[in-house]
Amino acid sequence: MTDARRLHDEAVVADTHNDLLCAVVARPVERWASFFREQWLPQLRAGGVDLQTLPVFIEDPYRPEGALRRTLRMIEAAHRLAEGNADEVALCRDGADIDDALARGRTALVLALESAPGIGDDVELLETLFRLGVRVASLAHFGRTALADGSGEDGTGGRLTRAGVAALQEMERIGMLLDVSHLGAAGVEHVLELATRPVIATHSSARAPLDHHRNLTDAQIRGIAAGGGVVCVNFFAPYLHATDFSIDRLVDHLEHVVSVAGVEHVGLGPDFVKEVLADTTPPCCEVTLVEGVPADAYLPGLEGPAGLPLVTEALLRRGWAEPDVTAVLGANVRRLYVAELGRPGPAGRSA
Template identity: 60%
Template structure:
């Protein structure tokens, strides 16, 4: 899909924050000595083409490593992130605080933030968040679709489960350390529970609007408001199956942006695209239908299969008459505001262990 010169120009003036790209999974599949070069050759051009300035890299532990190998695989993937950054120090930098992000951007580098997508590595040993924090983890979601020892994922909504006792302790531990809490993938009741407990801003790194596409991975208006009330931001998921059942278009994706903005304000909307096409193509093959919790995940919005398509979002917002200042919030302003205040900043959590 082509993008006109005006949209390209506007997009180039934006700070673009992508809060979910699974590229670290593919980097970690390479031999150690090839990981840095693979990132430079395969992913860096895409990030630059999309104008990405801040990239959150989640650590996702696949089923083959659970449960016994979860901690080992988490450590491998975190080290891969550091290895990739060291091999590409002229282009990217891992950032541990909001000040680090600003310094990286001032130096012309892409700011990388390490996150956990699911906490299988922790189990009930909540004290492990401290060494994980020392290894660079700055954002954590407690689950993927299924159950961990901290909480249930959205695929388990039928249980109606809130956070476990260890999950309550995990909220306190993360808030105390300066690890931002992420409700994407968290089950409905567990999301409500976490929002009740949180004393610091909560984010959804890659979730869209339930009112636009009713799916358990998306957030109801009440939960959108709950996140905004903490001071947090919602990253709109651009994976086609969560955007619409059938209408897999850029326009439909931007419907989610507009809806969330209408509910909580544009300053609480961002982008968490969930780019996963290359991951699924490599693991399963490009012609294989991949089921994700019963839904075909290997369908993509044309043009938004990867980071290079992000200017299409800017172009669609321009076409709908959005002013440039509002587009700036969506492309990265909202998340930049939260990261500047919260990333890696230790606090004294007021979470009640008996909640």
């Protein structure tokens, strides 16, 4: 579809969750930049990715004792791959950096923390990590942290801990965007009660099409939109449908979130993990990411960023207007990031 490819190439495409840093740090230090250039940059270019969020995800063997050291090592890897590929990418700290990178034809990279296990309840370390370039952070993964319960602990009804409330306040002060993906249901509601600045869901689908704890309810989606935030739909097949792993089911979720939040509050949070798992999991092991579903359940053609033009084609086939397609592809996330990242709140200061 030439019209789809044209539109995709003209649009700003934003991916708010790709764990590629896990694959990068699995290489020797001297290979970090070159491995990214060889393995990931061609995929980002093929997918038209202009704005890429890089989560710092800390695997179980590093928690809790080695979490902070692992966090710092992954942040260092992000800086080195950006410095070693400065002709192609730029690590961005605020909206001006993002606009400059896009104007120069660079892919804008934004550092994020996924559940932030490295800080424990030492909330002051958020500013330390902010100084190192982190601009987005979530409070939990599937389980319990010092800040909140993840969605896998929904049965506890846990809200934010005292430290979690302080973390939200600190993030709003320094200009770090809070990510509610993976947060337990009660925790999301707590965030929406307290937040005075927009929040983001970097990789969360909708619970109405598929009732899974990793997906957001309509009330949560409306709350994020009401605060000016963006819900970025996850591409992981088992979060979209129980059995039909197809791009049509992804579009179903996108259309549902649009119907609830409005098209200006929806984005893409693919969560591409196939290559990362292949790179970081020993052949001896079988990985299950979702209860009873093998980790190799993917949408055909959308196993990695090179397949992103297929999303544009699918949306146009459904009859979406071009401005709505470009909004969801990345314009909404760009608007949010440019407005919020690195911008201090009341009593805040730049770092």
